[in-house]
Amino acid sequence: LDNGALYDARGHLHSLYPAEIALLLRSLPTDYRYRLWKIMAPEAMGETLAALHGEVRIGLIEHTSGTDLVAAANQLEPRDMADLVADFSSEVREKVLKKDGNSRLEAALSYDGHTAGGLMSMDALPIRGDVTVDETLAYLRAQKTMQANMDSLVVVARNNRYLGMVSIATILTSDAETRISTLMDTAEAIPLNMPVAEVATIFEQRNLLSKAVIDEQGIVVGRITLEEVLDVIREEADHAILSSAGLDEEHDLFAPVLVSARRRAVWLGVNLFTAFLASWVIGLFEATIDQIVALAVLMPVVASMGGIAGSQTLTLVIRGLALHQISSSNAMSFLFKEMSVGAVNGIVWSIIVAMIAAAWFSNGPLGMMLGGAMIINLSCAAIAGVLIPLFLHKKGIDPALAGGVLLTTVTDVIGFMSFLGLATIFLLA
Amino acid sequence: LDNGALYDARGHLHSLYPAEIALLLRSLPTDYRYRLWKIMAPEAMGETLAALHGEVRIGLIEHTSGTDLVAAANQLEPRDMADLVADFSSEVREKVLKKDGNSRLEAALSYDGHTAGGLMSMDALPIRGDVTVDETLAYLRAQKTMQANMDSLVVVARNNRYLGMVSIATILTSDAETRISTLMDTAEAIPLNMPVAEVATIFEQRNLLSKAVIDEQGIVVGRITLEEVLDVIREEADHAILSSAGLDEEHDLFAPVLVSARRRAVWLGVNLFTAFLASWVIGLFEATIDQIVALAVLMPVVASMGGIAGSQTLTLVIRGLALHQISSSNAMSFLFKEMSVGAVNGIVWSIIVAMIAAAWFSNGPLGMMLGGAMIINLSCAAIAGVLIPLFLHKKGIDPALAGGVLLTTVTDVIGFMSFLGLATIFLLA
Structure with missing residues (x-):
């Protein structure tokens, strides 16, 4: 350039x-x-x-x-x-x-940017319900200019009180003398203080192009179109992906190095704490490792497999919560299902892992301890993968942001503790 | 129930x-x-x-x-x-x-479901460019029913050849005798075989509500509305989130346990392979660990911090690729920036980690080895975080699916190798 x-x-x-x-x-x-x-x-x-x-x-x-x-x-x-x-x-x-x-x-x-008020534009073109199709067309023509994205008009009573919406397609295909009030759709308008995520859900589920926004008195104050909803959905998706790595969609990809480094440092610091927690657990078994060094070689396998299995469940629950697919009413069924999946995979993989370890170190009992620890960790990972995001969601904390760290803390601690613990009890005897 | x-x-x-x-x-x-x-x-x-x-x-x-x-x-x-x-x-x-x-x-x-053809509906209501506003309104009224989401009409020449689009708002606010051809917007239509992701980008960037779709001869074959684009964006977002955990958006949350277990098993199997690769690296240093057990206690810290730092970079690049923010023209600038961030954070955290480890085990040299390994691993993590998704993207492999596994393989292997390697060279002397 x-x-x-x-x-x-x-x-x-x-x-x-x-x-x-x-x-x-x-x-x-x-x-x-x-x-x-x-x-x-x-x-x-x-x-x-x-x-x-x-x-x-x-x-x-x-x-x-x-x-x-x-x-x-x-x-x-x-x-x-x-x-x-x-x-x-x-x-x-x-x-x-x-x-x-x-x-x-x-x-x-x-208006609050996180509500319908912050999303709406103030270009609603309200018409009265008691006018005819022809009068409406004359009125629109008199406007000289009109928003290109105007697919329907807001119908109001006196004082701008909301009555319904009528699509321009309906107006165009109806008889000239028909009254607008007989053509309109009286579905409820969106209240000014509805959270943007809820607005997006309504637009998506009802295939809306635009919708009137009303204040507490039922007075029309603006309208929201699908274009604004699209921005909300795009930002939500961005946020979900970035926050799982402790990142923020507001940040510049090319921010100065020191600024970026400081921001990332927060997340690294949180993770350092959990990494040292895992180290501390390993430290409890130093004497055991000192006698059987193979334990140090194999222990990351248990922790890592638990982390992977748990994050699969976690991802499903976080997405399910965002799409309203998972709620308190079906959480128990889902927990039970995930525990079963975790147990089945725990058993299958524990057998494979046990055989590999037993062959590698020519040590059958060592393989059995590794397999046993895998079953324990994959089952716990499934439970943590369901309960951690549900708990965070209930407490109003974004599960996409904090869920991953908490989960790997659990799977690391349980993974190391179960493998080294089993080895201490059964192999040092 | x-x-x-x-x-x-x-x-x-x-x-x-x-x-x-x-x-x-x-x-x-x-x-x-x-x-x-x-x-x-x-x-x-x-x-x-x-x-x-x-x-x-x-x-x-x-x-x-x-x-x-x-x-x-x-x-x-x-x-x-x-x-x-x-x-x-x-x-x-x-x-x-x-x-x-x-x-x-x-x-x-x-039509191919991954192209504009699979997305479009065939309800375009084409009008001729040489008719007047009044004739158009009369024609629309004669239709009796019309799609409610019809915000604009496709303007065609003889044989349905595409000329442009005209918004209904423009028609309604123009003089009765104006010819449609003088009101229309002649922006290009969408070709039948355009990939859906590209269609979505065009709609988002140009704030479109609907657009005509044409075949290779320029004949209008249908139209796409923002509603269909919204579905594409929602599915893309879902796919990005789920595939990073090896999951598929087509699957049922309540699929039978054995079916779910078998599906998850594939991903666990891939990760087991990489976990054993890390174990093999540790196994190379069994003799070193045998002499200094503290290495086994501390080694997960290096691997885990590298994984976190790398996945932050990886997430930024995957999102940047999806939003067309990162391409071959600015990849080098971004790589350089990320390496600098990795180096800065590597140095900062290595000092902290070194002091904690030195105090815990009353062993200064051990702390220094840990710190040195951290700097190496965080720098390599930044490089891998940029290059892995760029490489996968170039090869046509979804970086969201395979990127995470490859990255943690790199950070685990380099993390263990650098820490245990440095310890073998400098602490066993």
Whole structure:
């Protein structure tokens, strides 16, 4: 990316959608990213910043003049504007609020980002239930411009009180004199304070394209479309994958080395604690290992197999909880099933492992101890794999974040303790 | 779920959406699931089966009469019907094909499920570019019924050749005499054979609600809506989470114990091989461990910290590849960054670990060996975390599936070898 290439890049940027520019910026090491940002056309800055989030966005904001930021924010609709200005310095945010000069941004800023209020746009086009199809069409035509993603209209009574929704397809295929109230679908609207995950579930299960949002008095305050729900689902999926490794979707892939190192260090520190816990368990059996060194050679097998079996169960439960497939009503059936699977695999693999170990060290009893420990650890791994995420979920802790560490702590401790314990009891006699 | 409860359940089922019934069925242990299925109203079977997939659906199909299956399939639109009858026995499938009596199902069956063709529905409502807004509205009204999710219309020339798309919002707000061809957006349509993941990316990046699908001659053959894309994104996310634990999203949570055990066994077997590889490495240093038992106590710390650090990098790269954030053009920058992070954290944690070990065993040199091995393993973990998924991706192997096993094999082997090797060289002298 020298200067000639930057000139070419500018032409190329023009042909990209904001989300594509956003992806490109995220994928660039920071120095290239800021050089490309400098040559961006100011008109494209608003939508591009709206398509980014977390650290990458904050970094770009720091590399943009206050004037450009105010202009960029003003290109956006209130909800995206509210989301963006939350990352601005208070000084620039004041300027946007002043320039905007209406109450819609302030209203958007007042909604909680984790609820339907933070997700909705305020562009609902409410119509009255007592008008006819023809009157509605005339009204729409008078609007001159309309959101392209408007698949249905919100039907309201006096005072904007929610009555139902009517799809534009229905309006278009109905007789001119039909009243809207006879065409509308009266399914409940989404309350302002519904959590975003619940909103996403409703959209997915009912194949909705858009839905009205109402406040506590039943007054229509906005609407949510499938596009916003898609963002929620994408972010949830990202979060689930990253948090299982102690990572955060808000972070920049190309954050400075020391910043990244410090962030990762937290997770490594937690795991160091559990690793030393396992070491301490092994330390309890130092005298046994001193007499039978083969134990040291074989003990990681028990711990590792328990970790793998447990994480399979854990993954199923975490996903089941996220998709509402597992709840308190069927948890016992599932626990029982997983214990059976763990026991069956424990027995099968313990026989194989026992034979390999017995042959390797020409020591039958050693193989039997290894096999016995495998059965114990795989059964415990199944129980821990079900109970740990259920417990964390109940306590309001994200099981995807903490589940893996807790599980491997259990499987390491039980794995080492059962193998070395059995060996101490039966082989040292 | 006794008989009284089943009677209540029937009433309750009536009030649920097909996707909600599907979720309920998936969450039930198989015996309850089939009892509930028996009391389902046949009218709801089609959409419910369409909302399920994999093993759960196949199980339900086996518990349904041929007549009910044919009726259920006929409730669906061609694409969902094609997807469903693929799971039917050839005998029942023949009956559906005969009863359907038109070529749309046969066409749908001929498309590859992993491409745009398998995703699209055949309900595009093409209009000619040379008609006016008023003529279009009259044409739509004459349709009597229209898909509720129809946000825009496909504009075609003679012979159904694709010209562009026009949103219904634009039609509604334009003058009656305007020609459609002056209002349409001429962005390219989606080719029939575009992979579904690419379709999803385009929809996400361009905020599309629907898009026409064309064949090689540019003839419109169907359209894809955001709803279908949502399913793709949800399945991709599920797949990413489950395959990292060697699991498959097609499988039933409540599959029989022996079936589940056999499936999990494959993954356990792969991991057993790598566990024994680590054991073999330890076995090379039996004589060293025999002299310094503390090595056996501490060695899991090196392996486990390497595994954690490596899996953080691995997770970032796998996600970066899936979101197109990492490609060959920026892989080197990222590798360099991750190596630096690994080195920094290796140095920091090696000092802490060395001090703990030295104090615990009152053995300074032992602590230094542990610290040295940590630096080596965390650096190698960073390199493996970047290169393994890039290599697998290039070879067309899903890095989410195989990446974790390969990575922990590397970190275990290098962890044990570096710690025990350093100890053999410097402590036994």
